[in-house]
Amino acid sequence: MDRSNSLDSGHRACQGCGEALGARFAIDAAMRATNNQLIAANATGCLEVFTTPYPETAWSVPWIHSLFGNAAAVGAGIAAALRAKGREDVRVIAQGGDGGTTDIGFGCLSGMFDRNDDVLYICYNNEAYMNTGVQRSSATPGAARTATTMPVGKDPGNVFNTGKSVPLIAMAHLVPYVATASVHDLHDLEHKVTKAMGIHGARYIELFVPCPLGWGSKPSDTVKIARLAVECGLYPLIEAEHGELAGVTKIRRQTPVEEYLKLQRRFAHVLKPANVHQLEQLQAIADRNIKKFSLIEEQGGQE
């Protein structure tokens, strides 16, 4: 198999970076799907910083960085320019981290969805602002330790029942395609990106990309952690078309959330007896996801 290696060696991502892995797969899949006729707009963030320390670049795809919050708008603008020039063959991706997507770039993203601009927006979700030193974002889960949600007090780490789910918000815009994917299932990730590139209009894919530095995990555990997040139910893999849920990836080997949490220092306090209520809260979230998205295969009456 030839792959374009759109994100090539020599980039400065940390060892075991989930985002670097996810981005290479996503952009390579998009390149294949578009016959290499692709332009990428990038928000500020790790992905931008580690790939393009001036004057070097790890990208072998036409690539533009403008601001932290405007990747969706830049992508929409490129798509408009291509339409004006009659270039139907060239497609556009806008991409950024969860900070640049769920917080800072949220207005631009919502506008892009609203206008149904012909852009695939990919959010690499590592659940905090890693580039600037691990600050909380609106994608940070409850109880997680960040620089701004320290594990102190009665309810250490990030506050529960805050933040937002951008995939569900994207669905509420009734855009043609929304999906979540994870770096533990790269075939599924490729499949979803390829499918998205076969559709016109505003599309949104969120990739779950563990961050060894920010999460306090072993670089060699990146894929394992992503797998456990999905298998425990905390990160459901879904697809939606025009606002309707169109598919879910069933859990194959269900695990308690503890298995996922214990590999990450950002959740170390959750596993202490004093904070068992946090563990229960996280398990409840997983259980709710499993029920809400029917993540467990019905047994069909056998045994």
Add this chain to the structure above:
Amino acid sequence: MKTPFAITLDAGSSLLNKTGSWRTERPVYLDRLPPCNHACPAGENIQQWLYLTEEGRYEQAWRQIMDDNPFPAVMGRVCYHPCEVSCNRGQLDEPVGINAVERFLGDQALINEWHMEAGAPTGKQVMVVGAGPGGLAAAYHLRRMGHEVTVYDASPQAGGMVRYGIPKYRMPREKLRAEVARIEQMGADLQLNTRIDDVIAARDEGKFDAVFLSIGAQLPKRVDIKINGELPVLDAVTVLRNTELEEPTGLRGQVVVYGGGNTAMDVARSAVRLGAKSATVVVFEAREHMPAHEFEVKEACEEGVELICLRAIREVNGNEVTLEKMVPSEGRWPQPTGQFDTITADVVVQALGQNVHTDLVETISGIKIAEGAVQVGIDMQTGSPGIFAGGDMIPSERTVTTSIGHGKKAARNIDAYLRGIPYDAAEKHELITFDMLNTWYYSDAPRTVRPMLSVMRRQSGFAEIVGNIDQDNATFEARRCMSCGNCFECDNCYGVCPDNAVTKLGPGMRFEFKYDYCKGCGLCVSECPCGAIKMTPEEI
């Protein structure tokens, strides 16, 4: 070059940035020893031939077996498959049905008449005493190495205990005959009906350069049972041999077999087939400590064989056999209780194991015999130079497969001896255990069940009871192999590297790391399904 506004440096590729310098540990590809290969007494490269089978390359797979074992069709029937017991897949769902696949390949070879070639002649001659699995395996390997081989055996047919000990319903004779014939076609000279009584004289007369002894253990062990009356007390070796020769076996009426091993099961099951009224096995040990393999006991019981465990036969009065109840003890053996009961019998067969006929070797100076077995060095050589021994006559597990392994090992050492060079066995790879695998990547797949003959038909004749699996099933079963410790080019390392630091070399060529860029994160090691990569510290 004119640079655009605000850009003062020419753009360069990140490839200039050699991130390999970050690394403190480096991943390296390696082959580890799969547990099946490790457990195989014949030293087969099972993982490799399953891989070839999976690809539909049956002849190559068969030839891979033949590198180590000339009897795939026999093995696929009578081997107790320690490979399956140790198979890592057993810890995931069920072991791979290795034995069934081996039988499929062995039968394919017979159907398609695949042959092996002898090696270029060396001019050396080797005498083999005993045409059992050990002697024939040695003859086969020696022929492949180009040595002339003559095999002597006192029996009218080749096969040793495979023929005269293992009943037909487990080992159809035409398969054995065909696999022996293949060795003969390679130029091995089989001298049957020829008993060797004086090894040294025969060697000198035939101008042999080396000798391999593999005469087995054919002397029945007996315990003294006090007999009042005329009740016949037979031994299993003779009974099974007579069954094979189609001579009267003496198995009739109520047959009582004494012993808890596979041989006891063979006798009892043969008795059922020969029309005995009943077949009862009196077992000294508790049911769970019987030396017989579980499947043998299960199949015997299905066929109507009755087990009486924790009993010792003490005496026989007429048709009445007195049994003493035993109790399990802390020690190795159960202890007597002084309580007795009786059963009736028309014949008693002792199946309590066998000893080695040491007469043949006792006269040879230098050969050491201890605890009834011939002692050999790690090179399989006895104390008499140029005389090697293997199989049941040396201390061993006493299985067909072990003997075949001895034959191979002896052949290699005899070859080295004849060439006057020391034999260097290749160093074994590190064993791979279940915890070194990442089983997420293997699809869930239950084991293929082999068809079995109906109990009715099993009770009424010696037809083979375990059926074949077909080509689709063989391929499916081979695909269940997890290829422990040996790369099968799944592309995971190539896929999961965040630094694009793995080069794919193409089919059959595996992969290579780009150490200029590998940061040493170890993701490839974690996500390698089969444990074929490991991290090693960098020298700093």
